Amino acid sequence: MMRLLLVLLTLFALPLRAEEVVLGLSQDSVSISTNFDGSEILIYGAIKREAPIPDGDPLQVIIAVAGPSQALTVRRKERKFGIWVNTDAVEVDAAPSFYAIATSAPWDEVISDTEDLRHRVSIPRAIRSVGSEISNSQSFTDAVIRIRTKSEQYQLRESTVRLRQDTLFDTAIAMPANLTEGEYPTRIFLTRGGQVVSTFETEIDVRKVGLERWLYALSRQQPLLYGLMSLAIAIAAGWAASAAFRVLRSG
Numbered sequence: 001m002m003r004l005l006l007v008l009l010t011l012f013a014l015p016l017r018a019e020e021v022v023l024g025l026s027q028d029s030v031s032i033s034t035n036f037d038g039s040e041i042l043i044y045g046a047i048k049r050e051a052p053i054p055d056g057d058p059l060q061v062i063i064a065v066a067g068p069s070q071a072l073t074v075r076r077k078e079r080k081f082g083i084w085v086n087t088d089a090v091e092v093d094a095a096p097s098f099y100a101i102a103t104s105a106p107w108d109e110v111i112s113d114t115e116d117l118r119h120r121v122s123i124p125r126a127i128r129s130v131g132s133e134i135s136n137s138q139s140f141t142d143a144v145i146r147i148r149t150k151s152e153q154y155q156l157r158e159s160t161v162r163l164r165q166d167t168l169f170d171t172a173i174a175m176p177a178n179l180t181e182g183e184y185p186t187r188i189f190l191t192r193g194g195q196v197v198s199t200f201e202t203e204i205d206v207r208k209v210g211l212e213r214w215l216y217a218l219s220r221q222q223p224l225l226y227g228l229m230s231l232a233i234a235i236a237a238g239w240a241a242s243a244a245f246r247v248l249r250s251g
Contacts, residue, residue, distance in 0.1 A: 021200035044170035057193035067098030068182035074140040090140035097180040104161040112194035
């Protein structure tokens with residue numbers, strides 16, 4: 001009897017999750033074909049409550065979509081004796097191949113630096129670098145962010161999540177043509193006063209289909225055959241171009 005009483009007291013002492021996400025996706029998979037030029041996914045949802053909307057700081061929403069993480073080596077080139085050579089290099093332990101963040105307000109208003117560090121939401125926090133003896137190794141990580149932001153592989157889209165009456169929200173995430181195949185974890189954060197009050201996670205499946213899928217599988221499973229086929233295609237293309245040039249000259 002005493003044990004049962006203790007369990008009941010513990011349950012009543014636990015805080016109720018006052019706000020949580022009920023999510024929807026316009027599509028939960030993306031198919032990459034030979035003519036794939038990008039996709040746009042609509043992410044929408046509602047906020048389920050066990051209590052009235054709290055007074056005080058307004059509710060904010062953060063949506064983060066990440067591609068498969070990859071290790072990479074970032075190198076710096078310098079001009080020496082008239083030629084460009086690699087000088088320093090930094091190992092990046094894991095960097096998402098794609099990362100998009102959409103928020104319902106400016107970044108500084110939706111999450112504190114402490115909560116960002118805890119949940120690794122921002123683009124710099126999503127990249128993990130290996131310790132390096134190079135004094136300015138952070139500049140190498142900044143270079144990765146700068147290059148991938150320019151190619152739209154990394155996106156920070158502030159104030160693009162529409163939040164209606166603190167209950168319904170939606171946004172569109174543009175996914176570029178150069179997507180990496182794999183699972184794309186999608187995280188939704190509800191915050192108040194910069195503090196995360198609830199999280200929700202799902203996944204978007206990105207896969208190659210058709211000829212793209214066949215070539216991708218061939219390159220992984222039979223690399224020798226794939227190399228020979230690529231060489232044959234290159235030779236045939238060169239011969240065809242040469243033949244066409246001779247015909248044009250004779251004409």
